[in-house]
Amino acid sequence: MQKTLVITPSRCTACRTCELACSFKHAGPAGLGISRIRAFMFGEGKNQILTCFQCDDAACVKVCPVTALARNEATGAIEVDEDRCIGCGLCSLACPFGHMAHDGRMAIAIKCDLCGGQPACATFCPTRTLEYI
Amino acid sequence: MSETSIDPDRVRSILTRYPQGDGSGLIHALQDIQAEFGYVACEAVARLCEHLNIPLSKAFSVATFYKAFSLEPKGETIIRVCTGTACHIRGSQILADELSSLLDVEPGGTTKDLKFTLETVNCVGACAMAPVVAFNGVYQGNVQPGALTRKIRGGK
């Protein structure tokens, strides 16, 4: 069965290790990249983690004019083909949850790709808030 | 851009010759527009694009790519100096220069009074009579320097 990223916010201490892990994992030679996952601190027990839901009927996929977004059938993640992306920004506007970002002015789209099946955020989460099971 | 207004009826009668939505008629239709109005007027091309269902940018690319089309109205008399190889080695460049300085236009240009358009053409296929100059499509062969000046001065 396909694994999913399960988030249990009640365990989150907002330590932001997930953000760092994500940045390191996706960083190019230029240094830290933008994290595809974000932790929000609202006090003990109320912290929240946001990352892509990998929607079934994903708006980002629908609006992309060059089919640069496609689901990786192995992991279930919607991935950006960075060589196809033309940086038009439609996907991040279309995402109703604000889960996508663009690196700088109209560069290519950035989103969670579940690290191809080994999400770094889950691997490094110290509190098992993030589990890939 | 246009100096003469484009009669929509004349455009419409050209459009009826081409099936709607078939872009392959573009070059022919542009040729008809060129022949009808002396140039490919923007308004006419815009109507053509609607008719053939093609983007205006494509029609513009085609109209500027091919030598047959002019975006500006042409003169009453179109003088075409053949610059084919045979004409070139028999001195057509001298004729082109002569006309250029006489009419005070570069090849491709039209005199301010819209009387003459000077063009050079790659080859009209009348190489045996080189050098050849055509006045509104009427060919004149074995043209010597000076003859054109006399002809145009005489006709002016």
Place this chain on the structure above:
Amino acid sequence: MSEKVVNLEINGRGFQAREGMTILEVAKREGIPIPTLCHHDALEPVGACRLCMVEITHPNWRGWKGLVTACLYPVEEGLQVTTESQEIHQVRKTILDLLLARCPDAPYIQKVAAEHGVTATSFKKNEVQTVCILCGLCVRVCAVKGCNAIGTARRGIRREIAAPFGMPPPDCIGCTSCAHICPTDAIPWEDVNGVRKIWDQEFEMVRCVSCGRPIMPVTQLEFEAKRAGISPDYMTTCPACSQQKTLETIRTAFTIKRPASEDAVEAAS
């Protein structure tokens, strides 16, 4: 594309690829660098810049070998590809040298040329200097988006990228895809006070329903919603506000409806 698998060699190493893939696709997949200027994976290859030239030969070709563009050449069984040689370098250098004569002030061309050892052009600089290398990416991306607002004009050395009849292009939706894909930043545009200016045209921008930040031109919103078959409402909130909204929704949902200890959000798959 056919499913037939063929064997080929690149720089002496054997690879497998689907028949009909281009040399560039296979090389990219295998991490073999081939420089390009006019190529983009999302767009039809056209072979205009000629920078991706590689040498090919085949055991059946009786010693014949020649240069082809990697972006266009489809791989076939037994093909032998060389991506680097004295001759290929000479071709690439000359192309960049020529482009530098055309666009001496384009930083991107200066950079790529320098990477190939060309720091100054050996040719006469063109009279009309520009930063446009005529790679045609802008025209192709405009076509892919379905707008076809801009195109090439004229031919030869006088070729240029242009709006039809020098007027603001009627088919332009103000999306700026042309400007973004341009490797040399040759297409100017700006957003000022909720108005976008590009191709001598001004576009009123849709503003984020929450924060009021300009998002995209009204014309583009209509166009994109229609093309994607989604409601325009999907794209009237800026990403930051969307994120905030999501956060609020989750917090409200979980604090009111369920005890905090049991909440779990699954990333749907």
Place this chain on the structure above:
Amino acid sequence: MRINSVKSLTRAAGRARGERKRLETEVLVCAGTGCLANGSMDVAEAFLGAIRRRKLEARLKLGFKTTGCHGFCEKGPLVIIQPQGIFYKGVKAKDVKEIVDQTLLKGQVIQRLLYRDPNTKQRVEQYAEIPFYSKQHRIALRNIGKIDPKCIDDCLAVGGYTGLAKALTEMKPTEVIDAVTESGLRGRGGGGFPTGRKWKTCREAEDPTKYVLCNADEGDPGAFMDRSICEGDPHAVLEGMVIGAWAVGASKGYIYVREEYPLAVKHLQAAIEQARERGFLGDDILGTGFSYDVQIARGGGAFVCGESSALMKSVAGEVGEPRAKYVHSVIRGLYDKPTVLNNVETWANVPWIITEGAAAFASLGTKKSTGTKTFSLVGKVKNTGLVEVPMGITLREIIYDIGGGIIKNRPFKGVQTGGPSGGCLPEGKLDLPVDFDTLTEAGSMMGSGGMIVMDDRTCMVDVARYFLKFLVDESCGKCVPCREGVHQLHQTVNDICAGNGRPGDLERIEALSDVVVKASLCALGKSAPNPILSTLRYFREEYEAHINDRKCPAGVCRNLFTFRISPEICNGCGLCAKSCPVDCIAGEKKEVHVIDASVCTRCGACRNVCPTDAVEVI
């Protein structure tokens, strides 16, 4: 009337021949583009008027018709009187009365209208005896000048469409392809690709929708073979195309004609309509059930559209930009369908091959270049015009025997073949046999058949500059090496011609040319440096004179010489002063004339008219 079977074709041809046989005399007036420009329409009208007024038709059983180009355009307007074969050249409307009175009514030949051999000074009466014609062997041009191209019956009378009938009723498509293969026919448009092989690949392509096209774009400046065939024998082209369509299995086709050839368009259009009426085109051709139809696509004026992929784009109404042909157009051509594209001359040869047999064609020419080839022999040669000769004939035979040598017997310098993609060959190569491979080896190419003869007053640097300028204007501009590279080559040569050449220019030209050849996208770019490379190869010293001595020895590059009238030679005839467009030559009659160099534009008019060659280049 529709012709529905081979039998009824035979009957129709018989009738048409009968009509012709009934005539005792026939007057043929050439109405090709060249003769028209010389006023042959006036001549034709004068004849028609005289025939009507004097009721010659009935009195003499006289036939009259205007024909396509005889090829000897320079001497036009041409009038031929059959069956005697009397050949009059330079006929004016006012000569018509004399021709009627003397020749038609009394059977006397008018001496002054006869062709005079420039070398022997002899008047020649018979068409067939004129050296310009006698050395020729006409296959592609077989009917031109004999028939009225606007009249399909005239074409049937000389055997038109019998090749088609044979192919459709007696041969399988594969047998047609085999015949064309065995004939050794190679594409006459420039590349010389074996026609049979092209057809075979197209036939075997999977897609059932196929196209058969004709390239009548003839963009090479200095070439007009295809124009003459389209104007003079359009049915031969159509017949060839239908045979080709039958062979490969196509049902639709286009003829792509240059917009600069209005007469060719007119005649082709008329021929298509007549052929449809008679059932040689359209549905159920000759009652065999086979269908194929042709439309004319008028070009928009772009040399690059002679390149096959660009032509196909243009037919589809698009910008004529070539694409890389890593998948050939016989597999993926017009609208991405398998497409056979041949040029006019190639198609015109096909019916002959079918009727006369592949062996007859293969027996002509050389082993690898069979058959004949049409050339437009122009430039500084005495007899200019269209010639068709067996392959393998030498350049010398064409230029000296057929062409009569160089105008005013000046020294020969070079001959340019193959148009802008070809090259210039020097005196030393004159004895080379003319065939596809030999010309290519020598650094030129066959091309479509333009042959431009140059004398010592042609500057080879200027010729290279001319072709480069042509190609700069005609490059589509899609790929960098052609757009930017040829532009740079042109700039350099322009500088050399203007007297601003620098040491090392020639080496830079060669290095850049090498890359343009290797890296350009299409044949236009790949062959663009040919004119400069071939002139550098054979006439390098002329470049060096321009660069090192700042001199143009031929007296063409206007910054690099002045004219002077040699006082020793000048006989004071005054012709130069009369010809000077800027009136800068002074001198009394019978006195030495002097050019005012400060006013002189170096147009060369004086040098051209001087009977004693007194005008010198210094």
